Amino acid sequence: MSTIDAVEILSKLVAFRSLSGQSNHDIADYVETFAKSLGAAIHRFPSVDGTRTSLFITLGPMVPGGIVLSGHMDVVPTGNQSWTSDPFALRQANGRLFGRGTVDMKGFLALALALAASTSVAKLTKPLHLAFSYDEEISCEGVRPIASHIQKFVPTPLAVIVGEPTEMQIVGAHKGALDWTIEVLGKAAHSSLPHLGANAIHAAARLICEVEEISREFAEQxxxxxxLYDVPHPTVTVGVIEGGTAGNVIAARCSFQMEARTLEPGQAATILERISTLAREVVLPQLRATASDSEIRITERFDIPPLVREASSAAEQLVSHVSSSPNVKAVSYATEAGFFQAAGLPTVVFGPGSISQAHQVDEFIDETEFKAGERALVQIAQTLF
Structure with a gap:
C-alpha cells in the first residue's frame, strides 16, 4: 500500500459534503462500491427517516478474533469560517493535507479503506471489519445499530479501534456526554395575584438547584x-434556560437544558432519577395546587456512554506496540467508543492527527501523521494473517 493511494481515497472522501443531519448516501454509496470491489460483505443501517446510513464491512472469514476499525463519515459545517481554499477539495501544501474532515475523521477512514484494498483477503485467518457511521457529531445515532449488530451477529472481535485523532497515542478512557431538556408548564397570572397562577420559572429554579446539589455530591465522591482526568469527577450543569413573557406576569412556561459528563455507566441514571423524583413528588404537586393541568416534561437529547479504562485490555495490548507513547490517556471529549465497550468489546481510541484541528478553519492533518497512521494500521493488520 502506498501513501498516495490513501491520499487519493481521502481526496474523494473530502469531496462529499457529508454534513451531520443531512443525507450521506453519496459517501456511503462510494464506500460500499469500494468495499464490494474488494469482495467484502456489507450491511447497511439506515436512519429512521432513510436519509442517512451506517455501514458495517467485513473482509475475510466470519470467525472470532477480528479487528474493527471504526469512524464516522459525517463532518461539521464550515458555517461562516473563512477558508483559504475550498474546504471540500483536498489541498496539499507545506506537508499538510487540508480539507473539512481530513483529521476528524475522514483521514482515518481513508487509511482503513486503503488498508482493506491492500489486504490479501484469501490470506486472512481472522476478519478485518470496518464500521462507518453517520451523525457522530450531533448524536452518535449512527453507531448504535452497528454496535448492536456486532454484539448479536458477529463472532466476537478481538478489539475495536475508534480512529479519532489522538496523535497516535492510546486513549483508553473518556467521559460520557448526556443532555436533557426539562420543560415546565404552569399557569399565567398577574404578578400581583401569584396565587392564581403556577410559576414555571420558580419550579424550574427548584429543579436547577437540585442539579447544582447533584454536581456538588459527585465532586465529593x-x-x-x-x-486520569483534569476534572476528576462527573459534572452536571445547566447551560440554557428560557421562559416567561413579562416582568409582571407569572410565567406559564420555562425550559432549561441540562448536560452531564460522566465517568462510569449508571451515573447518568442516577442524575435522571434524582431530577425525575423531585419533579414528580415535590415540584409538580406544588404547581398543580393552583393549576391542575401543569406538567413537567423531561426529554433526552442525546446519551453517549463513557469509555471506562480497562487496563491491559486486548485493545490496549494490540495498539501498544504502534503507539507514539507508552502512556494511556483519558480525554474530555466523547466518542463512539463507549457504545462498543457497552456491547462487550475491548475498545480504544487511537488515530493520527491532533484533535486541536477538529472543526477548525483550514482543518488539516500532517502528512507525517497520516503516514504514521498508515504504518500503524498495516502493523496491526498483521495479526489477522
Missing part, C-alpha cells in the same frame, strides 16, 4: 479512573 470517588469515581473509577478519576485520576
Amino acid at each position: 470517588p469515581s473509577q479512573n478519576a485520576e
